[in-house]
Amino acid sequence: xxxxxxxxxxxxxxxxxxxxxxxxxxxxxxxxxxxxxxxxxxxxxxxxxxxxxxxxxxxxxxxxxxxxxxxxxxxxxxxxxxxxxxxxxxxxxxxxxxxxxxxxxxxxxxxxxxxxxxxxxxxxxxxxxxxxxxxxxxxxxxxxxxxxxxxxxxxxxxxxxxxxxxxxxxxxxxxxxxxxxxxxxxxxxxxxxxxxxxxxxxxxxxxxxxxxxxxxxxxxxxxxxxxxxxxxxxxxxxxxxxxxxxxxxxxxxxxxxxxxxxxxxxxxxxxxxxxxxxxxxxxxxxxxxxxxx
Amino acid sequence: xxxxxxxxxxxxxxxxxxxxxxxxxxxxxxxxxxxxxxxxxxxxxxxxxxxxxxxxxxxxxxxxxxxxxxxxxxxxxxxxxxxxxxxxxxxxxxxxxxxxxxxxxxxxxxxxxxxxxxxxxxxxxxxxxxxxxxxxxxxxxxxxxxxxxxxxxxxxxxxxxxxxxxxxxxxxxxxxxxxxxxxxxxxxxxxxxxxxxxxxxxxxxxxxxxxxxxxxxxxxxxxxxxxxxxxxxxxxxxxxxxxxxxxxxxxxxxxxxxxxxxxxxxxxxxxxxxxxxxxxxxxxxxxxxxxxxxxxxxxxxxxxxxxxxxxxxxxxxxxxxxxxxxxxxxxxxxxxxxxxxxxxxxxxxxxxxxxxxxxxxxxxxxxxxxxxxxxxxxxxxxxxxxxxxxxxxxxxxxxxxxxxxxxxxxxxxxxxxxxxxxxxxxxxxxxxxxxxxxx
Numbered sequence: 001x002x003x004x005x006x007x008x009x010x011x012x013x014x015x016x017x018x019x020x021x022x023x024x025x026x027x028x029x030x031x032x033x034x035x036x037x038x039x040x041x042x043x044x045x046x047x048x049x050x051x052x053x054x055x056x057x058x059x060x061x062x063x064x065x066x067x068x069x070x071x072x073x074x075x076x077x078x079x080x081x082x083x084x085x086x087x088x089x090x091x092x093x094x095x096x097x098x099x100x101x102x103x104x105x106x107x108x109x110x111x112x113x114x115x116x117x118x119x120x121x122x123x124x125x126x127x128x129x130x131x132x133x134x135x136x137x138x139x140x141x142x143x144x145x146x147x148x149x150x151x152x153x154x155x156x157x158x159x160x161x162x163x164x165x166x167x168x169x170x171x172x173x174x175x176x177x178x179x180x181x182x183x184x185x186x187x188x189x190x191x192x193x194x195x196x197x198x199x200x201x202x203x204x205x206x207x208x209x210x211x212x213x214x215x216x217x218x219x220x221x222x223x224x225x226x227x228x229x230x231x232x233x234x235x236x237x238x239x240x241x242x243x244x245x246x247x248x249x250x251x252x253x254x255x256x257x258x259x260x261x262x263x264x265x266x267x268x269x270x271x272x273x274x275x276x277x278x279x280x281x282x283x284x285x286x287x288x289x290x291x292x293x
Numbered sequence: 294x295x296x297x298x299x300x301x302x303x304x305x306x307x308x309x310x311x312x313x314x315x316x317x318x319x320x321x322x323x324x325x326x327x328x329x330x331x332x333x334x335x336x337x338x339x340x341x342x343x344x345x346x347x348x349x350x351x352x353x354x355x356x357x358x359x360x361x362x363x364x365x366x367x368x369x370x371x372x373x374x375x376x377x378x379x380x381x382x383x384x385x386x387x388x389x390x391x392x393x394x395x396x397x398x399x400x401x402x403x404x405x406x407x408x409x410x411x412x413x414x415x416x417x418x419x420x421x422x423x424x425x426x427x428x429x430x431x432x433x434x435x436x437x438x439x440x441x442x443x444x445x446x447x448x449x450x451x452x453x454x455x456x457x458x459x460x461x462x463x464x465x466x467x468x469x470x471x472x473x474x475x476x477x478x479x480x481x482x483x484x485x486x487x488x489x490x491x492x493x494x495x496x497x498x499x500x501x502x503x504x505x506x507x508x509x510x511x512x513x514x515x516x517x518x519x520x521x522x523x524x525x526x527x528x529x530x531x532x533x534x535x536x537x538x539x540x541x542x543x544x545x546x547x548x549x550x551x552x553x554x555x556x557x558x559x560x561x562x563x564x565x566x567x568x569x570x571x572x573x574x575x576x577x578x579x580x581x582x583x584x585x586x587x588x589x590x591x592x593x594x595x596x597x598x599x600x601x602x603x604x605x606x607x608x609x610x611x612x613x614x615x616x617x618x619x620x621x622x623x624x625x626x627x628x629x630x631x632x633x634x635x636x637x638x639x640x641x642x643x644x645x646x647x648x649x650x651x652x653x654x655x656x657x658x659x660x661x662x663x664x665x666x667x668x669x670x671x672x673x674x675x676x677x678x679x680x681x682x683x684x685x686x687x688x689x690x691x692x693x694x695x696x697x698x699x700x701x702x703x704x705x706x707x708x709x710x711x712x713x714x715x716x717x718x719x720x721x722x723x724x725x726x727x728x729x730x731x732x
Contacts, residue, residue, distance in 0.1 A: 044730045046393040047372050132552050150545040151704045240546065241700040258361050259690035260368070260389060261726070 032273060039266035057267035066243055067251065067268070074247040077161060078225030085165040085221055086214070089172030094202060096173075097180045107177070114170035119231035125163035126236045149237065153244030156237045160245050163236060164229045171224075172217050179213035180206060219283040223276060248272055319351040322618045323377035327363040327603065328437075329356055331570070335638055343625050350618035360386075360603060361689070367608070371396050376608035378619050381436060383603045384423060385688040388510065390606050391432060392686065392731040398607045398616065400623070401430040406613065407620030415627070419597060419671045420644050423682030424604050427511055433607075434623050437641040438600040439567040440671045441491040443586060447579040449560035453477035460561075460583035464531070467561065467586045471540040474560045482540040483561035486548035489695040490601055491563050491585075493520055496528060498680035499585055501593035510684040514728040518685075518720045521713035524591065530709035533702050543703045546696050551575075565601060566667035569640040582663040584670045597673045599682045602641060633657075642668055686727025691720045 007013050039057055043050030061067045096106050113121070128136045129149060137147040149156040183206055191201045230249050233239060239246035239254060246254075249272060256265030328336045333356050340354040357363040360383035367380040382390050390397055404411040413421065413431055424433045447457035453473040461467040471482020485491055497504045502524055510516040535541035542559055544550015554562035555575040563585060572580065587594040607619055625631060632648035635641065637657055643649045649668065652658065658665040674680075685691060695716050702712040 042730055044393065045368050045389060046396040048393055048395045049731065132556060132558060150549070151543055151700060153704070238546065240697065241704070242697040242706075254693075255690075257365050258693070259687060260365075261687070261690070 035266045035269050035273070037266075038262055039270045040263075041266075042263050045260035045262065053263070057263045058271075061264055061267050061271075066246070069243055070246045070248050070251050073157075073243070073245065074226065074249075077157065077164075077229075077245070077247055078222050080157075080161045081165045081168065081225040081229070082218055082221035084161065085168035086172050086217060088165075089169045090176050090210075090214075092169070093173050093176035093180055094206070096177060098198075110173050111170045113167050114174075116167065117231070118164070118167060118228060119235050121167050122160075122163045122232040122235035125159065125166070129159050149241075151241055153241055156241055156245050160229070160232055160236055164225060164232045168221055168224055172221070175213050175217055176210065179210045183209050215286075216283070219279055223279055226272070226275065319349060320615055320618050322350050322352045322379070322615060322622060324352060324354045324379040324381075324605075324622075325357045325363055325367060325377045326354060326381040327357060327360045327383070328381075329358075332639060335635065339626065339631060339635070342631070343622055346625065347621070350621060352618075352622055371608060371610075374610070376610060378608060378611055378615060379622075380606045380608055381603045382433070382606050384601055384682075385692060387424065387433070387604070388684050388686040388688060388727070391684070392514075392727075396609055397432075398609045399430065399432045400434050400607060401432070403607050403616050403620050404431075404623065407617045409620050409624050411620075411624070415645050415647060417642070417644055417646060417649070417672065419676055419681075420600055420642065422676055423600055427508075433604040434626070435600075435604045435644045436602075436626070437567070437635075437639065438602040438604075438644065439565040439641050440598045440600050440667045441487070441495050441563055441585060442566050442582045442666050442670065443584065444554060444562045444564060444568070444572060444580055444582055446554070446557065446560040446576075447581055449474055449477070449479055449557065449578070453479075453560075457579070457581070460581065461586055462584070463589045464528075464586045465589070468535070468540055471535075471561065472538070475539050479557065479560050480539060481542035481553070481559040482535070483563070484542045484544040484550045484553050484559045485562065486544060486550055486564040486568070487601070488544075488546075488699055489692045492528070492532065492699075493525065493695060494683060495585065495598045496525070498597065498599045499587055499595050500524065500591045501596040501677055501679050502591075503679045504683055505685060508678040509682065510686075511678075511681065514686065514724075514731065516685065516724065518691075518717045518724070521710070521717045524588075526710045526713055528588070529699070529702060529713060533705070533709060536703060543700075566642070566664075567602070567640045569663065570638075582666040584666060584673075595670075595673060596680045597676055598670050599680060600642070600671070637664070640664060640667075642671065685720075685724060686731065687723040690723050694719045694723075 040052060040054055041050045042053045042056065092110055096103065096110065099106055116124075126134075128134050129147065131137050131148045131150060134147075140147045147155060149159050187205050188201055191205055196204070226247075227249055229247065230253065233245055233247055233250045234253075237245045239250050248268065252265050252268045252272065255261045255268065259265075324340065326333075326336055336354050336356075340352045343352050344350075355377075357366045360381075363380070364382050364386050367376060367382070370376045376396075401411075401413075413425075413429065416431075416435065420435045420438050421431060423438075424435055425431050443460060445460045450457040450460075450470075453470075453476070455470055455473055461470045467483060474482050494504055497520060502522060503509055504520050505516045505518045507513050507516040532541050536543070542553065544553050544559075544562075548564060548568065550562070551564065551568065551571065553559045554564075555572060557578065566582070569582070584595065585598060605623075607616070627645055629645065629647040629651045632643045632645055633651045633655070636643040636648060636652060643652060698707070698712040698716040701707045702709050707715070
């Protein structure tokens with residue numbers, strides 16, 4: 001049953017909404033429409049000469065090899081981050097759910113990485129893996145792996161995936177733990193009485209009941225990997241080496257601010273906007289209905 | 294009577310306050326720059342010095358972040374019709390600033406209109422030629438210019454049995470020294486910072502070969518890149534091949550490789566002369582500087598190197614009296630005392646011959662011979678068409694493409710010829726885009 005709030009005063013609801021609407025207009029609608037408008041223009045950075053070129057910017061980016069490569073890199077990156085973050089978080093949540101002694105300690109330790117800003121986390125991981133002074137790079141050299149993510153694209157990708165996923169594990173852990181604890185204990189106990197092992201109990205009972213949470217988290221993780229990881233890429237690799245970690249959101253910044261190609265950058269951000277709108281629509285229509293709070 | 298008294302009081306107040314407010318009101322000149330840390334302190338000191346010397350203008354120096362941040366801030370300020378008076382833009386932004394004719398006011402105009410004495414010949418030609426039109430009119434005021442030099446670890450040389458006072462002059466000599474250094478136990482022979490600036494742009498100027506057509510872009514926006522010539526391919530391929538014996542080690546983008554030199558992972562390192570101050574602090578060994586190596590079989594090498602760094606651009610849209618203030622400040626900035634002080638503190642080159650001689654007269658170079666290397670190298674010969682500098686649009690992006698292609702070459706994914714050909718092709722596309730956007 002839906003709750004409905006009834007206001008007696010006619011304009012009060014509008015007044016209450018007004019601040020939020022204002023903020024949304026100024027910080028979201030206005031820049032988005034500006035980006036849309038600029039994506040149809042070809043102009044110099046100072047705005048002294050701008051020509052209307054319709055869809056030429058879009059045509060140019062879709063025939064640009066670097067942009068197409070960037071799409072592939074983004075897909076690989078975001079799915080890897082999402083899958084790794086979710087699997088590790090699920091494992092930790094399943095284990096933390098069963099712990100009795102020191103449960104709070106485990107939960108606190110697993111959750112605090114989320115409080116670290118993505119850029120700070122990125123810098124920490126960068127120092128650990130720095131080819132010249134990094135500790136982990138040093139130990140890898142000792143076992144024979146020559147770590148140099150400034151030249152090796154695959155290694156650079158692995159590093160940014162670790163740095164980005166590390167933080168997201170905490171977020172997923174929270175949701176998985178809540179999801180696990182929402183499962184009625186009677187199901188688990190019944191299965192235990194019937195002789196099911198812990199593994200079987202988990203895969204046949206807990207996991208299917210977690211699927212709404214898992215779907216929700218997949219979308220949130222992908223959105224995170226698409227957009228919130230800008231700081232990670234900027235701090236560690238700046239899109240290199242040789243475009244190996246040049247995700248789409250980083251390319252928007254790079255083309256707009258460093259290369260001062262405002263039209264192309266605006267076109268790319270319009271594409272990203274369409275992506276995030278579709279992801280959000282998918283989430284609201286198919287997933288929100290299944291998650292019960 | 295009452296009215297008369299009133300008028301007396303009011304006119305008395307006006308007579309007293311009006312000149313006071315006019316006299317007390319200084320004209321503010323805004324200077325946006327990209328120097329933080331120690332360099333930023335020096336910039337503030339220069340601004341303070343100017344403000345103390347006169348009381349007509351108040352120079353306000355504001356640190357805006359890195360070079361790209363500062364340039365972007367300046368552009369955004371112009372678009373919102375509130376630009377600063379002086380904007381520091383790095384050398385690769387020169388073409389973009391030049392093309393923005395309605396946004397900037399050329400320095401020669403500012404100086405001419407101010408009536409203050411201004412002699413373009415007092416400036417070092419290798420520094421100003423980067424920022425002047427082909428007919429010698431100065432568009433922006435050079436401020437901090439550097440040029441790349443070879444840093445070498447004297448202690449390492451001693452250990453490897455090499456003469457620490459005889460650094461390698463040619464690339465074959467570098468190879469020999471590097472082999473001995475690696476044999477003596479050093480992980481690598483040499484590395485480089487700013488690889489596009491040093492190993493492609495300065496490499497070209499030093500060997501008197503062009504980077505692009507039309508005098509490296511000075512002659513027009515329809516220039517094209519040609520740094521995939523046989524000489525360039527030979528050099529880059531040699532660098533890639535030298536990785537096998539650790540004669541050359543890739544240090545990463547920009548000057549991320551500086552740690553390799555200061556931690557003695559490599560014993561030789563090509564980097565900007567402005568890196569001297571940093572190395573002085575971080576290197577616990579004896580080191581020296583020398584001119585960049587060259588290929589002895591190339592006629593015309595060594596020629597002279599080109600500058601990096603930034604210059605000061607004057608933004609359009611301010612009233613004439615404020616431009617007079619800008620001109621006054623530029624005169625102050627170019628004075629020998631200020632320039633000599635800036636040069637000795639930072640390692641950036643002095644931009645006037647007077648400042649150079651003042652520094653020499655103070656015995657500075659006798660105590661710090663390495664600071665003179667950069668200057669000697671830059672003024673080795675009168676600049677030719679190929680060594681005045683470069684002027685290409687969208688050059689920030691081109692440098693990035695160069696970084697990417699060089700990384701692919703050094704990772705063994707492409708040969709030097711393939712990589713440079715791809716870089717030139719992509720770079721030319723950007724040049725055409727710039728040309729189209731600035732018609």
